[in-house]
Amino acid sequence: MSDSFGYRLFDTHAHLCFDSFDRDLEEVLRRARRAGVRDVLVPGTDPPSSIKAARMATVYEGLWAAVGVHPNEIEAVGDEGMEAIARTALRPRVVAIGETGMDLYRKGSPPAKQREWLRRHLELARALGRTLVAHSRAAEAEVVDAIGSCDPVPVVLHCYTGPVKLAVEAARRGCYVGLAGPVTYRSNRSLRELAGRLPPERMLIETDSPFLSPEPRRGSRNQPANLELVLQVVARAMGADPAGTASLLLDNSCRAFGVGEHRRTDLFYVLDGKMYVNLTGRCDNDCTFCIRNYQDGIDGYFLQHDSEPDPDRLRSGLALVRPDWFEEIVFCGYGEPTMRLGLLSELAEALSARGIPVRLNTNGLALSRIPEERVRRMVSLFDRVSVSLNAPDEESYRRISRPSAKNAWHYLQRFIDLCREIGCGLELTAVRGCGVSMKACEALAGSKGLRFRARG
Ligand code: SF4
Numbered sequence: 001m002s003d004s005f006g007y008r009l010f011d012t013h014a015h016l017c018f019d020s021f022d023r024d025l026e027e028v029l030r031r032a033r034r035a036g037v038r039d040v041l042v043p044g045t046d047p048p049s050s051i052k053a054a055r056m057a058t059v060y061e062g063l064w065a066a067v068g069v070h071p072n073e074i075e076a077v078g079d080e081g082m083e084a085i086a087r088t089a090l091r092p093r094v095v096a097i098g099e100t101g102m103d104l105y106r107k108g109s110p111p112a113k114q115r116e117w118l119r120r121h122l123e124l125a126r127a128l129g130r131t132l133v134a135h136s137r138a139a140e141a142e143v144v145d146a147i148g149s150c151d152p153v154p155v156v157l158h159c160y161t162g163p164v165k166l167a168v169e170a171a172r173r174g175c176y177v178g179l180a181g182p183v184t185y186r187s188n189r190s191l192r193e194l195a196g197r198l199p200p201e202r203m204l205i206e207t208d209s210p211f212l213s214p215e216p217r218r219g220s221r222n223q224p225a226n227l228e229l230v231l232q233v234v235a236r237a238m239g240a241d242p243a244g245t246a247s248l249l250l251d252n253s254c255r256a257f258g259v260g261e262h263r264r265t266d267l268f269y270v271l272d273g274k275m276y277v278n279l280t281g282r283c284d285n286d287c288t289f290c291i292r293n294y295q296d297g298i299d300g301y302f303l304q305h306d307s308e309p310d311p312d313r314l315r316s317g318l319a320l321v322r323p324d325w326f327e328e329i330v331f332c333g334y335g336e337p338t339m340r341l342g343l344l345s346e347l348a349e350a351l352s353a354r355g356i357p358v359r360l361n362t363n364g365l366a367l368s369r370i371p372e373e374r375v376r377r378m379v380s381l382f383d384r385v386s387v388s389l390n391a392p393d394e395e396s397y398r399r400i401s402r403p404s405a406k407n408a409w410h411y412l413q414r415f416i417d418l419c420r421e422i423g424c425g426l427e428l429t430a431v432r433g434c435g436v437s438m439k440a441c442e443a444l445a446g447s448k449g450l451r452f453r454a455r456g
Pocket of ligand 1: 199287334
């Protein structure tokens with residue numbers, strides 16, 4: 001909760017990655033927290049600022065990143081910039097794509113080109129399941145038209161200053177509308193009218209720092225601590241009390257960006273130069289050491305599943321990856337990937353056909369559920385297979401891995417033999433600290449002529 005105001009606020013747009021915050025960022029964040037602002041979305045406007053925003057989100061608590069190319073930066077960035085944005089979008093705590101959009105007020109890129117870049121950002125957002133953050137200046141109708149649908153990813157019209165009717169219509173179609181400092185300016189009566197007319201569940205507030213300081217701080221550098229001034233005006237326009245409005249807006253913000261209680265599952269994550277595919281949340285083991293028992297993700301990624309990931313999202317996300325981006329693509333999951341054997345085979349085959357090395361991390365129990373021919377075909381698609389041996393004998397395997405399959409140890413050994421026969425790069429692994437001897441596991445792997453790796 002806030003120390004000063006008693007609210008908890010989410011500044012849904014503040015360019016803390018801009019150089020103007022470099023010298024006093026820590027102090028700016030301290031002031032924000034004192035003013036109740038515990039979460040801030042930091043959008044980039046070109047590849048360098050997007051990379052900086054993504055890095056900041058992993059360093060400072062409460063920061064989330066958006067990555068994109070602002071319509072006024074298109075010419076400076078050039079076509080290859082979009083590739084850098086797509087790669088950065090895979091980093092942890094990057095929850096949105098933007099700031100993109102259209103700006104017909106300044107004389108920048110031709111409208112057709114701006115529209116084309118907006119479309120590319122929208123495609124990226126949909127492929128990765130990230131929210132789209134759209135700028136619109138003197139081009140609100142064009143942006144709303146170009147976006148079309150807010151399904152399957154949410155769209156935020158940030159710092160909206162256009163016609164009331166258009167915003168209400170966009171909100172009815174599922175867009176979130178962000179109100180910033182201009183709503184506090186005496187001349188902007190229509191924005192206060194908009195605050196009163198928008199469906200409340202579609203409204204967000206923001207500072208757009210360092211720009212557009214609200215009244216009475218106009219003219220100074222804006223910062224997230226000023227968000228409360230926007231809240232007060234918006235609450236008054238809605239005829240609601242600030243505390244209730246703050247709580248409504250916080251929930252809207254978390255929903256819009258898929259954070260907090262509404263946190264979205266990351267289907268892809270990048271560690272040590274490899275990209276991992278979070279294919280499933282199901283598993284037929286119940287290992288005593290399973291990471292799912294004590295944390296919901298790794299290195300800032302959120303990996304728990306509410307439901308099984310949509311195959312189309314997995315397909316479109318993987319289609320973005322270029323062959324030279326990662327050392328390999330690893331199918332694992334916050335679960336056992338062979339639980340979705342058909343989809344696993346399809347995705348691995350598509351990547352292999354594009355020359356991208358693929359690895360499978362598995363518990364090795366597929367043969368307990370699936371006919372051998374199908375398993376054989378699936379294994380042959382992988383360059384490398386890593387099998388969780390977990391124990392040097394059947395009794396300790398049962399104790400540690402707690403398999404649901406009968407004769408699991410037997411199926412595991414058969415799977416290992418099948419992989420050897422096929423000749424994929426095979427390694428066996430076990431986890432240290434589970435009461436089994438790593439030496440004994442290594443000896444068992446060695447007796448089969450296989451490499452062994454003890455995991456941390
Ligand atoms: S096999 Fe992997 S996902 Fe399944 S319970 Fe064991 S550690 Fe967890």
